[in-house]
Amino acid sequence: MTQTNHIGKAPNRVDGPLKVAGTAHYSGEFNVPHLAYGYVVSSPIAKGKVVAIHADEVRALPGVLEVFSHENVPYLAWFDKSYKDQIAPGGSPFRPLHSPDITFNQQPVALVVADTFELARYAAALLRIDYEQEDHETNLETKRTEGYAPGGGKTGFQAPPPPRGNPDKALKNATHSIEAEYAHGAQHHNPMELFTTTVEWRGDGKITAYDKTQGVYNVKNYLMGVFGLGKDEVRVVNQFMGGGFGAGLRPQYSVFMAVLATLELKRSVRVTLTRQQMFSIGHRPNTLQLLKMGTNPDGTLASLQHHALHETSQFEDYTENIVNWSGMLYQCENVKLGYQLAKLDIYSPQDMRAPGAASGNVGLEVAMDEMAYAAGLDPLEFRLRNYADRDQNVDKPFSSKKLRECYKQAAAKFGWETRTQKPRSMRANGKLRGMGMGGGVWDATQTKSAAKALISADGKLTVRSATGENGTGTYTIMTQIAAETLGLPLEAVTFELGDTDQPEAPIQGGSWTAASVGTAVKNACDALGEKILKLAQKPADSPLKDAKYDEVEFVNGQLRLRLDHDQAVVLRDVLQASGETQLEADSSALPNMLKQQGYSMHSHNVAFAEVEVDEDLGTIKVTRVVSAVAAGRILNQKTARSQVLGSVVWGLGMALMEETVMDHKFGRYVNHNFAEYHIPVNADIPHIDVIFVHEDDDIVNPLGVKGIGEVGMLGVTAAIANAVFHATGKRVRDLPIMLDKLL
Incomplete structure (x- = not known):
């Protein structure tokens, strides 16, 4: 309904000045x-x-x-x-x-x-x-034969779909096949x-x-x-x-x-x-994954089998969707997915950025690299041959999927065509050079949310919703949505969040905030807009006298006819003439289940990484990363890019550094501090290119947005691991990849 003037641009964070000035109060700062x-x-x-x-x-x-x-x-x-x-x-x-x-x-x-x-x-x-x-027992290795299938109990957990086709027979008859185990230890959030x-x-x-x-x-x-x-x-x-x-x-x-x-x-x-x-207080669980793959003579997947085992506490079954993604990211008619838990004397694991997917993605994408080599194919070409145009897990088309375009743009930016296939065949700066890639998929979800919009006689708009701000840019993108809906400058809009005195919103997680709260904010502003239109139509000589709401638009402080811009009123004049000191409207937003039921809705990405490895010392330096993300409509180019930059840093940390070490004698993490739990710092971060591939998708939600905070991490860890193999010829399947595993 409105002319685009804020959404899709790159304004600075509206809460930035408060943070820089030290006037943004955190939970420990209320005296x-x-x-x-x-x-x-x-x-x-x-x-x-x-x-x-x-x-x-x-x-x-x-x-x-x-x-x-x-x-x-x-x-x-x-x-x-x-x-x-x-x-x-x-x-x-x-x-x-x-x-x-x-x-x-x-x-x-x-x-x-x-x-x-x-x-x-x-x-x-x-x-x-x-x-x-x-x-006590805190070692997952001792529980390999004691895994059990969880009975549920977690919101959002989906048991792996039943097997399709005949994966065992297809694997036995495959032209080429691989079988390997992939593992990573516990990792902690460390905000x-x-x-x-x-x-x-x-x-x-x-x-x-x-x-x-x-x-x-x-x-x-x-x-x-x-x-x-x-x-x-x-x-x-x-x-x-x-x-x-x-x-x-x-x-x-x-x-x-x-x-x-x-x-x-x-x-x-x-x-x-x-x-x-x-x-x-929780961690990404220590996880073991077994993958088996086989290909047909033409390089298409004949069989894909993925089984995961991870730890949980004695007092609950913490569950993650680890293997499900393997049944939808690539085309394969014969698939078997399995998922088990093992109880240990530890605190329950907890959702950690891209929970489940971050673990399962490493196993799948490194296995895809291994399978490509076994079949004698370039890793990108192998993925293109097995591109899935349909989600086979649920037998539905994707609401939108531009992963192929992600491959194309990111590969061109990265210079994938310069890569030679043979491991240890590339050198630079006296070191072994390697190039690797990995892709990912994450749910595009909308959940129930509510918002309230209030506008004063001087044209100042306040919008409220009890969502959160983890640093993702929520304050800013909600301000953009509200400002664009009612045609106001950003400085005339205030968005308030994080208080149970405000309309209810879901937790900020799962990459659903923009879609969920953003839709509620737009609905509340539209509801307010309808009230403003009725006020504007009260004068007998109103140029908008018989206009319906979908026939008008709010632009630059005016309310005007969409097809005749000369027929307009000034928003502030309407409000002041009404005699009302303030107008307000409440609204909520729910996913359109009827519209969505025939589709599978996801964000997709691909990451290309380059590493240099010192042949004598085994040290690894990531020199370049290109990440391409297809996540519907991008609301703010700057905050979205920052989300992906942060995701890439997380992927690098998972690949090369992050590991919480358990002393099983005492059942205690021994490196529970910033000094010994290693996370990437500025000197570790390479040049990162971020590409957003636009998707038009009116099925996921009215805004056409998908989450990016989690999907941006996927593919990165595997891309680095695959690049290390390409550089050294040594396949490391146990994360993190440290120099002792290469020497």
């Missing part, structure tokens, strides 16, 4: 009156029980307010249903301070609350706790901002929780369910977040601890986890 501080005490054992807590010694310290543990925590409601209804990892999450039983190392066993943070930390160090230790909750006691049992979370309503419903609070008794706020990457999808135990202490002490309390404790 409420009479604030006390809690410090969490963690278990040093992986399995057993707490026998005794010598809390009186600590309570006697001046300034210590209380020591909370399973011994004195009051009865709690623990209504799981209120949690399971959320769009987040399902199951029965860990219940802090619920019993003396220890189920994982670093389990929180007590909370010391004091007048100052320093005193709380000191008192926690003095707290003596007696444990009864039991034998810069620590998980912190500041709970303000408002009296009469009412609280406001300033919590680090990717979903304020998710946390509110959790707190209502656990503590038996009414909806008017708890408000949750998160307006800025210093990185989440999936770690904030679930309410973390910091919010439980802070709310517990606040309700019991009737005093505001802040709880902040330490960097070491950040490694006790």
Whole structure:
């Protein structure tokens, strides 16, 4: 309906000035009156029980307010249903301070609350706790034969589709075949901002929780369910977040601890986890994958089999969609996919950027590279021969798919035609040079969302929705959508988010925020626009007298006929003449299931990577990456590019650096800090080219947008691994690829 003037451009982040000036408040920066501080005490054992807590010694310290543990925590409601209804990892999450039983190392066993943070930390160090230790098991290798198929319990988990064709027979009769195992250890989210909750006691049992979370309503419903609070008794706020990457999808135990202490002490309390404790709140699970592939004489896939086994905790079945993608990314008539879990004495894994897909994609795309070599084909040519125009998992066409164009543009930009096929055949700067590629696919999802739009007589628009801002650019793209819908300059629009006093929105995760909340914002602005049109039609001489809403457009502060721009009114004049100080409209957005039911909806990407490997030292340097993404309509070229840049950095870290090392003797991660858990820094990052391949798709949602934050990571890790093979001739199937695996 409107003339494009904001969407698709590259305006700066509207929240940028607040962040640079230090006036963007994070969860640990709300200095409420009479604030006390809690410090969490963690278990040093992986399995057993707490026998005794010598809390009186600590309570006697001046300034210590209380020591909370399973011994004195009051009865709690623990209504799981209120949690399971959320769009987040399902199951029965860990219940802090619920019993003396220890189920994982670093389990929180007590909370010391004091007048100052320093005193709380000191008192926690003095707290003596007696444990009864039991034998534990934290090694996935010991569970290879004990895997079991999960029964569900997680929102969004889809069991692998049943086998199609006859994959075993097709593999046996294949012209060429491969069979290999691919693995990676546990990886942790490591956002810069620590998980912190500041709970303000408002009296009469009412609280406001300033919590680090990717979903304020998710946390509110959790707190209502656990503590038996009414909806008017708890408000949750998160307006800025210093990185989440999936770690904030679930309410973390910091919010439980802070709310517990606040309700019991009737005093505001802040709880902040330490960097070491950040490694006790979930991770990408240690995963083993077995892939078998075979080709026909013409290089098309004859058989594809993909089986995954990963760890979960003793108290729930955490599940991921690891293998499903292998049944849809390439054309193959004979496919078998399998997925199993193994219980260990660890904390539950948790969704981490592109959960499931990031793991399964590495196995699939490295196996595709191996299969291409076995069949004597260029890896890009092999993928083109097996290009899928239809999602065979559900036997539906894609709503849109420009992956072939991604291949074409990215390969041209990268210079793939200069690559020689033989490993160890290219050199540069005295080092072995390698080129590799990998592709990916991620769901394009829309979920229920709501928004409210308000416009004042001076033409200033405010739009509200309780979504989140992880740094993805939500403030900016929602401002763009609202401004374009009502034809206003960006500076005339304010978008507010992250507060349960606002209309409900889903957690910010899964790459669905732009599609879900963006559609709700547009609907709310359109609903407001219809009210404005009715006001504009009240004067007898109105040039818009008989116009319908789809016959007008808002452009540059005017409301005018689409087919006759001279028939127009000034928006501000209409509002001021109405006598109304403010107009408002609410709206929500749901996916159009009737329109979507016949299609499979996904974003796609491809990444090309170049590496240089020192032949003597085995060191690897990624020198170039080209990433091409087909994700519908791009709302903001700048923030979208930043999302893909971040995704590429994650893929590089997964390929070459990130690994949380478990000491199985103690059942504890030993590198639980920034010094020894290696993540990429500026010096590790090569030149990255980002290409967006436009797709027109009115099926996914009215805006035509798809998510990019997760799909941009896919293909990158495999592309680097494949480039390392091309450079060295050595195939490393166990991530991360470190120099000891090459020497």
